[in-house]
Amino acid sequence: MYSVGYCVSVTALIVAVLILTQLRRLRCTRNLIHCNLFVSFILRGVSVLTRDALLFKEKSMLQAETDFINLSREKTMVGCRVAHIISLYFLAANYYWLLVEGLYLHNLLIVVSFSEEGVLSRYLLLGWGVPILFVVPWVVVRQLYENTQCWERNDNSAHFWIIRSPIVLAILINFLIFLRILRILVLKLRANQMRRSDRKYRLAKSTLTLIPLLGIHEAAFNLIPEESAKGGFRYSKLAAELLLSSFQGLLVAILYCFCNKEVQSELRRKRQNSLNGSRPSCAPRAMHPSPRRPHGAEDLMSDSSVARTSQY
Numbered sequence: 001m002y003s004v005g006y007c008v009s010v011t012a013l014i015v016a017v018l019i020l021t022q023l024r025r026l027r028c029t030r031n032l033i034h035c036n037l038f039v040s041f042i043l044r045g046v047s048v049l050t051r052d053a054l055l056f057k058e059k060s061m062l063q064a065e066t067d068f069i070n071l072s073r074e075k076t077m078v079g080c081r082v083a084h085i086i087s088l089y090f091l092a093a094n095y096y097w098l099l100v101e102g103l104y105l106h107n108l109l110i111v112v113s114f115s116e117e118g119v120l121s122r123y124l125l126l127g128w129g130v131p132i133l134f135v136v137p138w139v140v141v142r143q144l145y146e147n148t149q150c151w152e153r154n155d156n157s158a159h160f161w162i163i164r165s166p167i168v169l170a171i172l173i174n175f176l177i178f179l180r181i182l183r184i185l186v187l188k189l190r191a192n193q194m195r196r197s198d199r200k201y202r203l204a205k206s207t208l209t210l211i212p213l214l215g216i217h218e219a220a221f222n223l224i225p226e227e228s229a230k231g232g233f234r235y236s237k238l239a240a241e242l243l244l245s246s247f248q249g250l251l252v253a254i255l256y257c258f259c260n261k262e263v264q265s266e267l268r269r270k271r272q273n274s275l276n277g278s279r280p281s282c283a284p285r286a287m288h289p290s291p292r293r294p295h296g297a298e299d300l301m302s303d304s305s306v307a308r309t310s311q312y
Contacts, residue, residue: 099174
């Protein structure tokens with residue numbers, strides 16, 4: 001089932017990336033961060049599917065004993081390990097791009113003098129560069145001390161914590177950011193003096209929108225390490241984690257591209273221009289996404305639209 005989830009998510013994310021990169025009015029720091037997050041989801045999904053295919057091929061060769069099969073198995077083993085390393089890197093990069101989204105949203109809402117000048121290069125370094133710093137040491141340790149099969153098993157859990165610790169740290173930071181943003185939303189909703197039922201609805205809507213963007217559900221899964229879960233509970237936890245992770249990319253693409261009013265408006269404008277057979281007219285200056293005040297920060301902090309987190 002999770003293979004279907006990754007395939008659907010990858011397809012939706014590719015479409016979302018094409019939309020955000022091809023429509024010139026949508027090019028801003030916020031959407032470039034979204035694009036990098038989408039790409040990390042795409043690469044994570046493709047690498048997982050590739051690794052699983054090689055794992056299946058490697059296990060099927062365990063049944064045979066001929067020299068030819070053994071030689072093929074050695075080559076497959078090398079490819080399987082390389083695919084596993086790549087999948088772990090993209091997994092880590094995906095978590096760190098979720099962290100980038102959290103940090104960017106936090107800075108927009110809370111840091112008064114936040115400037116976007118030069119911030120994208122630092123985010124690129126954090127999202128794509130930092131995971132290398134702990135994936136490479138893990139590869140060295142596995143090669144020296146636990147060079148068995150396709151490296152998919154972690155018989156010595158201490159080795160895998162080289163990768164798991166930085167990922168758990170990123171999840172924890174995002175969870176703290178989520179709580180702080182939630183507190184801001186509660187305070188703004190109370191200041192609106194709306195009916196209690198309406199306030200609860202808006203808070204729930206904003207919370208649910210932030211969960212896939214920041215990967216908050218991962219905090220619940222990481223509270224219980226895989227090695228401490230036993231029996232049926234372990235398999236249930238693993239199944240739920242795989243299912244949610246595989247469809248997370250689809251949910252993020254829907255919320256932050258396909259259901260985004262700015263994107264929908266630009267697509268309608270493009271379609272209208274195409275139907276009219278006329279050239280796209282230059283947009284008024286106020287319509288361009290401002291690099292200093294990205295669309296979404298004002299929506300979240302304004303009294304009239306505090307619940308429009310999805311427009312971030």
